[in-house]
Amino acid sequence: MPFREIKVIAFDADDTLWVNxxxxxxxxxxxxxxxxxxxxxxxxxxxxxxxxxxxxxxxxxxxxxxxxxxxxxxxxxxxxxxxxxxxxxxxxxxxxxxDEPVELIDGIEDTLKQLNGDYKLVMATKGDLLDQERKLIKSGLESYFHHIEIVSDKTEKQYTKLVKHLDIAPNEFLMIGNSLKSDVLPVLNIGAHAIHIPFHTTWIHEMVEEEVKHPNFRSLSKATELFQYL
CATH class of the missing domain: 1.10.150.240 (Putative phosphatase; domain 2)
Known part of the structure; x- marks a missing residue:
């Protein structure tokens, strides 16, 4: 099993938990x-x-x-x-x-429900603190998460700090998100695991040209496919 060491699963927010x-x-x-x-x-x-x-x-x-x-x-x-x-x-x-209502990504709440209890769940996102906190409350997903991490940007330094705060080794951490640039590449670079779930619309700033090939990486079409690897 490629992710058998995982203790903590972190989810990006925008376009991973909800539409943005x-x-x-x-x-x-x-x-x-x-x-x-x-x-x-x-x-x-x-x-x-x-x-x-x-x-x-x-x-x-x-x-x-x-x-x-x-x-x-x-x-x-x-x-x-x-x-x-x-x-x-x-x-x-x-x-x-x-003031827009929060629209959840299909299948995400069922996925969180099934994972809850077996893993510590984290929401790890970047952006404006007040806005992201507001969306999390509106989403109704707050109770699923052990820890909320909202940062100005997602970098190797920030992920290393998060893993240290969670008191786990990098190989026990899995990040799930829609951006290769923010949710995958810096995570793989610190020795952790990453899953990419593309969203149908991606900001050009978050796009990368390179193909990701790494033993700690998987690409899925939806969150519910996660269970075939856990």
Whole structure:
């Protein structure tokens, strides 16, 4: 059994426990529509992404940083002539995203129920603390988790710190998530295990070109397939 040593199973949150990325894609489309008088959609989307990447080291991940980037990109696209009404629409869009109901990924709650008791379960995610805590409460999944870890970014250093906090060896830790960049590669690099469950929409910043080949790695199509390895 490839995962026979596992004591702790950690789950990513966004697009692993609940739907997240489609909210951003919808907001991007609406942003481009609002700015179409200034710039074609593809160019507006490209500029928005560039602004997000520039702001990432300052603001981190999440809806609030995204909203700030929407406003900054609009100002740049309009050459500092963005109408106040448009700015207000972008702020309202950010608030709307924060207030969206949480939609669970199919099969995830049944998976957590079956794992609960046999393993310590952890939610390990990155992003805005307040927003992620709010979504966790809305999801109804909080009671399944032994520990909640919300960090500014997922790095080898952060995973090493988490494993140490859990008082286990790296080979006793399994991370499950939809991002190869954040949930798989840094985990494998510290000697732990990782499972990739792709989501149908992935932010371009989280995409990696390399094919992952590692004895501690598996790729599944849904969470319920996990049990064939445990």
């Amino acid at each position: 990325e489609p909210l951003f894609r919808k907001a991007e489309d609406e942003f481009c529509e609002l700015l179409q008088a200034y710039l074609p959609k593809d160019e507006a989307n490209k500029l928005l992404f560039e602004v997000e990447m520039k702001n990432l080291p300052l603001y981190g991940y999440g809806i609030k940083p995204f909203t700030l980037s929407l406003i900054e990109a609009a100002i740049e696209i309009s050459n500092n002539n963005t109408p106040i009404a448009l700015i207000q629409k972008l702020i309202a869009k950010g608030k709307e995203m924060l």
